[in-house]
Amino acid sequence: MNPGGILGAAAQTAAVGLGAPGLVGGMRQVRARMEGRAGPGVAQPYRDLRKLLGKQSITPEGTTVVFAAAPAVIAAATLVIAATIPLATTASPLDGAADLLAVVGLLLIGTVSLVLAGLDTGTPFGGMGASRETTIAALVEPTVLLAVFALSIPAGSSNLAVIVADTLRRPSDVLSPAGALAFAAIVVVIIAETGRLPVDNPATHLELTMVHEAMVLEYSGPKLAVIEWGAAMRLTVLLGLLVNLFAPWGVAGRHAGLVGVAAGLAAVAVKVAVAAAALAAGEVYLAKIRLFRVPELLAGSFLLGLLAVTASYFLASPQA
Amino acid sequence: MTATVESTVSAPRRGTGRPAAGLAPALAGTVTVGLGGAAGLLGVLGISGHGGGVRLGWLLPLAGVDFAVSATAGLFMLLVGLVAVAAGVYSIGYFRTSGASTITLAVAPVFTAAMLGVLAAGSVVTLLVCWEMMALASLVGVLSDHHRPAALDAGRWYAGMTQLGFVAILVGLVVLSASGGSGDMVLLGRHAGRLTPTARNAVFALTALGFGSKAGLVPLHVWLPRAHPEAPGPVSALMSAAMVAVGIYGLVRVDVQILGPGPRWWAVAVLGFGALSAVYGVLQASVSTDLKRLLAYSTTENMGVVAVGVGAGMLLIDYHRPGAAAVAIAAALVHTVAHAVFKALLFLSAGAAVAATGIRDLDRLGGLAVRMPATTILFAVGALGASGLPLGAGFVSEWLLLQALIHTEPGSGTLLAVVMPVAVGVVALSTGLGVAAMVKAFGVGFLARPRSPEAAEAREASPSMVAGMSFAAAACGVAAVAPVVLSAALDKVLGETPGVGLSAAPSLGVVLRLPGLAGSVSPAVLAAAVVSVTLAVVVLAGRAGARRRPAAVTAPLWTCGAGPLSERMEYTATSFAQPLQQVFDVVLRPEVDVEVSHAGGSEYLVERVRFRSRVDDTVELRLYRPILAAVSRWAGWVRRAHPGSVHLYIGYGAIGVTVVLVVAR
Amino acid sequence: MAGLTGRIRRLGRIAEPAPPAPGPLQDASEVGRGSLQLRHVDAGSCNGCEVEISGCFSPVYDAERYGARLVASPRHADGVLVSGVVTRNMASALVDAVNAVPAPRVVIAVGDCACDGGVFSEAYGVVGPAGAVIGVDVAVPGCPPEPAQIIDALRKLTRR
Numbered sequence A: 001m002n003p004g005g006i007l008g009a010a011a012q013t014a015a016v017g018l019g020a021p022g023l024v025g026g027m028r029q030v031r032a033r034m035e036g037r038a039g040p041g042v043a044q045p046y047r048d049l050r051k052l053l054g055k056q057s058i059t060p061e062g063t064t065v066v067f068a069a070a071p072a073v074i075a076a077a078t079l080v081i082a083a084t085i086p087l088a089t090t091a092s093p094l095d096g097a098a099d100l101l102a103v104v105g106l107l108l109i110g111t112v113s114l115v116l117a118g119l120d121t122g123t124p125f126g127g128m129g130a131s132r133e134t135t136i137a138a139l140v141e142p143t144v145l146l147a148v149f150a151l152s153i154p155a156g157s158s159n160l161a162v163i164v165a166d167t168l169r170r171p172s173d174v175l176s177p178a179g180a181l182a183f184a185a186i187v188v189v190i191i192a193e194t195g196r197l198p199v200d201n202p203a204t205h206l207e208l209t210m211v212h213e214a215m216v217l218e219y220s221g222p223k224l225a226v227i228e229w230g231a232a233m234r235l236t237v238l239l240g241l242l243v244n245l246f247a248p249w250g251v252a253g254r255h256a257g258l259v260g261v262a263a264g265l266a267a268v269a270v271k272v273a274v275a276a277a278a279l280a281a282g283e284v285y286l287a288k289i290r291l292f293r294v295p296e297l298l299a300g301s302f303l304l305g306l307l308a309v310t311a312s313y314f315l316a317s318p319q320a
Numbered sequence B: 001m002t003a004t005v006e007s008t009v010s011a012p013r014r015g016t017g018r019p020a021a022g023l024a025p026a027l028a029g030t031v032t033v034g035l036g037g038a039a040g041l042l043g044v045l046g047i048s049g050h051g052g053g054v055r056l057g058w059l060l061p062l063a064g065v066d067f068a069v070s071a072t073a074g075l076f077m078l079l080v081g082l083v084a085v086a087a088g089v090y091s092i093g094y095f096r097t098s099g100a101s102t103i104t105l106a107v108a109p110v111f112t113a114a115m116l117g118v119l120a121a122g123s124v125v126t127l128l129v130c131w132e133m134m135a136l137a138s139l140v141g142v143l144s145d146h147h148r149p150a151a152l153d154a155g156r157w158y159a160g161m162t163q164l165g166f167v168a169i170l171v172g173l174v175v176l177s178a179s180g181g182s183g184d185m186v187l188l189g190r191h192a193g194r195l196t197p198t199a200r201n202a203v204f205a206l207t208a209l210g211f212g213s214k215a216g217l218v219p220l221h222v223w224l225p226r227a228h229p230e231a232p233g234p235v236s237a238l239m240s241a242a243m244v245a246v247g248i249y250g251l252v253r254v255d256v257q258i259l260g261p262g263p264r265w266w267a268v269a270v271l272g273f274g275a276l277s278a279v280y281g282v283l284q285a286s287v288s289t290d291l292k293r294l295l296a297y298s299t300t301e302n303m304g305v306v307a308v309g310v311g312a313g314m315l316l317i318d319y320h321r322p323g324a325a326a327v328a329i330a331a332a333l334v335h336t337v338a339h340a341v342f343k344a345l346l347f348l349s350a351g352a353a354v355a356a357t358g359i360r361d362l363d364r365l366g367g368l369a370v371r372m373p374a375t376t377i378l379f380a381v382g383a384l385g386a387s388g389l390p391l392g393a394g395f396v397s398e399w400l401l402l403q404a405l406i407h408t409e410p411g412s413g414t415l416l417a418v419v420m421p422v423a424v425g426v427v428a429l430s431t432g433l434g435v436a437a438m439v440k441a442f443g444v445g446f447l448a449r450p451r452s453p454e455a456a457e458a459r460e461a462s463p464s465m466v467a468g469m470s471f472a473a474a475a476c477g478v479a480a481v482a483p484v485v486l487s488a489a490l491d492k493v494l495g496e497t498p499g500v501g502l503s504a505a506p507s508l509g510v511v512l513r514l515p516g517l518a519g520s521v522s523p524a525v526l527a528a529a530v531v532s533v534t535l536a537v538v539v540l541a542g543r544a545g546a547r548r549r550p551a552a553v554t555a556p557l558w559t560c561g562a563g564p565l566s567e568r569m570e571y572t573a574t575s576f577a578q579p580l581q582q583v584f585d586v587v588l589r590p591e592v593d594v595e596v597s598h599a600g601g602s603e604y605l606v607e608r609v610r611f612r613s614r615v616d617d618t619v620e621l622r623l624y625r626p627i628l629a630a631v632s633r634w635a636g637w638v639r640r641a642h643p644g645s646v647h648l649y650i651g652y653g654a655i656g657v658t659v660v661l662v663v664a665r
Numbered sequence C: 001m002a003g004l005t006g007r008i009r010r011l012g013r014i015a016e017p018a019p020p021a022p023g024p025l026q027d028a029s030e031v032g033r034g035s036l037q038l039r040h041v042d043a044g045s046c047n048g049c050e051v052e053i054s055g056c057f058s059p060v061y062d063a064e065r066y067g068a069r070l071v072a073s074p075r076h077a078d079g080v081l082v083s084g085v086v087t088r089n090m091a092s093a094l095v096d097a098v099n100a101v102p103a104p105r106v107v108i109a110v111g112d113c114a115c116d117g118g119v120f121s122e123a124y125g126v127v128g129p130a131g132a133v134i135g136v137d138v139a140v141p142g143c144p145p146e147p148a149q150i151i152d153a154l155r156k157l158t159r160r
């Protein structure tokens, strides 16, 4: 544990917490411009959140503490991930406490709490969204773990700092077939986990086509604000993880000072912004696919993951 | 497993026969708890190396009874003790409210004692005798409600499978002890080397078959989803949490420690059947709509994961990777313990829900969170453990297992390079679907609004039941954040396992570390971080904007303007699992039929729609039914030779004698 | 994909330039300032108003740039956008929808039907204009009103 690491972890957590709505706003703006619209501006999600926080809090009849606590759990799990993973610095004091497998588990905790909240309302749409989200999460999980493996084997560890350091030392690992397959698998996973097109349409108004939205139909006011904030952070964190696992250049190391952390933060912000813009632009070309085609997509990414792991077993050079 | 929209209400009818007097449940419960406590003490003695032998020559003619607790046995005794204490305390209230005959009451203590006997056995004969006692006691438990056809059916399957398993173990162990001329468990290990390779392979196959069937590994699992749900709550907890672990004990003690290290195919077989069990069990669990059947399939899944760990460990020993092998075996053991505590908790709390409502069908449960808050919270703790998420009891062991697979250094061999990714995929798939199964059990069974009048009128479990469950929940908590308590035991067990590297035994402190291998995680720190940040978010979100905010209200659900929702509009377990069922229909082969009756002969007006969906055990249908049919056909032919005619029998005799004479000449 | 890319490049920005912002409403309510989410309820319209409403959120008018958006659940909304005359079948549903919106909330009546019954005021299956069952805060007359008029009303609330 060193001061640079603590500073970096605090800085990146704050950046994720404060910047996530802006990232979502930016992505909507990119989409709007490509669709020929003017768009509400990058700051619109902040205005939405501010307004939601000032609105009445409604407890739907018959719901339990599960419904009430889910938004905070999803936001908290994401914040803990943000403090752990190497975004601005690899020296987060939490790095030894959570490796890539734990990060995957924390993401799943967020998903599960929201699914339970959807079931807790007892409404048909809540149950429907919960069922779909669970199906997708259950099928995404294997891919995630396989991709994690494909990344961990060359580095010989599933600890994020070690993986990032390994990639910095031997950039060829990322460009290997295993790395490329893992990258493809993780991109599919991020799309599915964050409810983006073509798996889920975040802008839909039709309940029957919803996945994520259907679970949160009963939320209002401050709780809805926390959910939207949590979802935005989840997207930010996943994109941050993606860019820094495959292109970790600029991230502050163990001995970096204030300047190093600031540079790391700037680097990751730029990389995440570029990745988000690419994701948003790509969505313009896609339509939502049928729910029962999603498993095919995920099975495909599962195979990519399996190939990636097998490739890394066969192709990787034995460790030094 | 059948989801029928129109189903009949069947009240629970436990404990036929003479109901026991008021004090009897308390007595039986106390004895079980006492046995559990004693098991804990013995376990600690065994682990610390003081489990020396006791011989009771008078107890069994010719052979005598020997007890000696090895460290491995000690660890499993601790496990059985934990489950027995929880189930014993719980059983007091359970049998008071639901009533039970004296025989049913006697099952739990006798069963516990028999399991402890198996673990403590110092000789093959003692082990076999106790094994049979364990099987019989649990069979009585399964049949405690023998007026229900389902229970009888389960009893028949269980009796058949368990006796076949017993014969396999019997033959295997007798061959093994014949090699050294001694049935002493410690000496067996020294003499196992004298066996010819064929005999060794045969002993391995037979014992692995027998122990595997007790652990509920596919394809020998068919009895498990039938028998475990039929037994009363405390007994099903003992069966599903403790008895399957005894199967794993046999696998580890006999096949890994005494017989091993063996040829490579042993490891591949254990790993392969483990993988099959994990995936098949979790698939069935994720579509199951019977609460206790779901838990039983989840047991098959978890034992599969344990077997994957054991198999991976054996394979790594074979490839001379002692460090990774130690982690794999440790993962298997930790998972067995974690499974015991969370599955005991799940079966106990599910038993409480079933006792309160008389319903096992998730499609008709729901809304228990309001009526039975304590039971609901306790079930949630167990379900969190079973889903393998951080903060849950199952996380540490899944993490260890995945670490062992990661650290299989690439370039070690083609077989490893093919097997390990598949193992990873299997563990990954079982985690994902396991979460789905547990979310369904908890979310549909306990949250939402009640789906039947029985569920709406459920009453909270009695204090002793809650106390028993709380004990199991506390054990789950310890397993989740302080696995360090298992550290000493693990070191000793690994020390008894030939071929693993002790120096790489995982250290399970606040931060889990793998000495010599890079990798660490800290469930305690993670739990603290998530809980404290959650509280912080709640407080902050409550404060921000509170000045502008109108007072909070409680409002009716948003029903899209359609008026109040009835429970028939809710998502059920069947509908919840429908997408998964459709995705995996190749494996599950669900039987779905939709019957539409039209009103007044019109094609467009529908009077009612009847939807039936049923998922049978494919393995049972495809593998066992043909075998059973063949056996009964063969038995029919044999019977035809027994027409009861004395002349014919004398004729058989004459032919027989002639054949013998001809051959002997 | 290449075709779509070409079209995106060729068309560029479709949205018409924003007309000058109208002033705020008289009662200077803070509802929806900067961000206005609406749940649309068709209480019995001829669907003429729906066409105009969907026009508002099309690329040409792009009401979203002023911070207004349609949402699926009244719980997520700041108000209800009612179109059409209130029929007997929809009366209770409309009341439910408005009551499901967390306070503070607005009700915007779009079209003559919702404002005063319009051409359907004499019809037999009708309860009356939106004002007959719920309080209306903003009225947008017209049969149907043009998107520009609807957007004008929305901008009075978002003040952008």
Ligand code: SF4
Binding pocket: C044, C045, C046, C047, C048, C049, C083, C084, C085, C110, C111, C112, C113, C114, C118, C119, C142, C143, C144, C145
């Ligand atoms: S106002 Fe005119 S266009 Fe709108 S619903 Fe009424 S009749 Fe139709």
